[in-house]
Amino acid sequence: MWLAMKPFLHFLVFLFVGFKSADPQSIVENLPGYDGTLPFKLETGYIGVGENDEVQLFYYFVESENDPARDPLLIWLSGGPGCSALTGFFYETGPLGFDFEKFDGSLPSLVLNPYSWTKVANIIFLDYPVGAGFSYSKSTRGYSSSDTSSTQHNYTFLRKWLLAHPEFIMNRLYVSGDSYGGKIVPMLALEIAKGNEAGLEPIISLKGYTVGNPVTNEDEDINERIPYAHRLALISDKQFERARISCKGEYVNPDPNNVECLFALYIINQCTKFVNHYQILNLICKEIQTLPEGGSRIFLPSLVDDPIGFLSLSSQNEPPCHEHTYLASNVWANDETVREALHIREGTVPDWTRCNKSLSYEYDIKSVVEYHQNLSDRGFQALVYSGDHDISVPYIATLKWIRKLNVSMYDEWRAWTVDGQVAGYTELYKSKIKEAYLMFATVKGGGHTAPEYKPRECLEMMRRWLSLFPL
Structure with a gap:
């Protein structure tokens, strides 16, 4: 039945909402700094969003190293706003990292990350908003963005990406991110939910979302x-x-x-x-x-x-x-051989920076607590985790807004372990409206971007949550 649906799904690419087809995807088999062929499938590309597709969002897609056809699909949103997707790809949840011990300022060597979340999921790492990473605009006007506009751009991106990759439309989708990305995650998830309710194609198999040390209400x-x-x-x-x-x-x-x-x-x-x-x-x-x-x-x-x-x-x-x-990411991403391997369009981003501080960005949504409430009321699952050694968005701030939601305590504060050692502490909340659960977890010793500091524990946390096992 699934094979029979594929021609129809490809037809959707040209039919719905006047969407133009995404740029032909580029499969990347080799990367400067890595010796040999990559042992995972990496795809890069651009998808146009906004008026006349003037905003070109760049992405990295890594297929699951386990079972791509059945494993869930994650779209990863880095923080900032304005930090490149390579932050997540190299420093947090992606399949590669830098060999820091040997880094001397020249092109850094790449090593495999044994705790990549691609062990359990397919992941789209998205450069957003426009001006972050290798994403760019065809006009000066297009570089202005905000919480709401970037969320809409991300939603358009995801719909176009799925139409260009129909084999992943039926995969369970989880919107994921941390830091300021944790603010945009529930906004995007709710946009997807409303689009599905309105019958917008493709119907996206959204099941829930994850946020780490998330910005929720700045003050x-x-x-x-x-x-x-x-x-x-x-x-x-x-x-x-x-x-x-x-x-x-x-x-x-x-x-x-x-x-x-x-x-x-x-x-x-x-x-x-x-x-x-x-x-x-x-x-x-x-x-x-x-x-x-x-x-x-x-x-x-x-x-x-x-x-x-x-x-x-x-x-x-x-x-x-x-x-x-x-510093290694700046050296690597600005190397011409790297840009050629990633198929970066010449002249679009002269100087790559890990986090672009010069964005024309409007913080037009003060709090996303109501977004979390709306998602809970609609029955979506949530994983909210906090590295407990982070002051910038401390875990007690996150617990404070969680306890304001219309949820009830289902499993009280207790330790969760990895290999017999305490990895953090967790609570489980149940929606009072739907059969939906919000799991909160601290990551013991973790910082603001928890997978960067505690990769083994965070992979095990994600593995259990995606498998619907308790921590």
């Missing part, structure tokens, strides 16, 4: 950083109580006339300004250049990914900084 996420710092012994009981009482528990945009509150926040900042907000156990890198915009080390920075985006090197007498590893 409320940031507000929990001080209580989190107190829990982690970064500030004293006295300092916390002074701030809590004088600021009345509101630490974001304090009253400029409230001198006692401002002083309490200043003292806290003095204690925490040299703590790495993305993994509190990691070092702060010495910088060669000045910090880019948004890279201040104050305790309440804006929720922007990659604040350490400058080139920085530690001396030979100092331990290496985690952020130094990001």
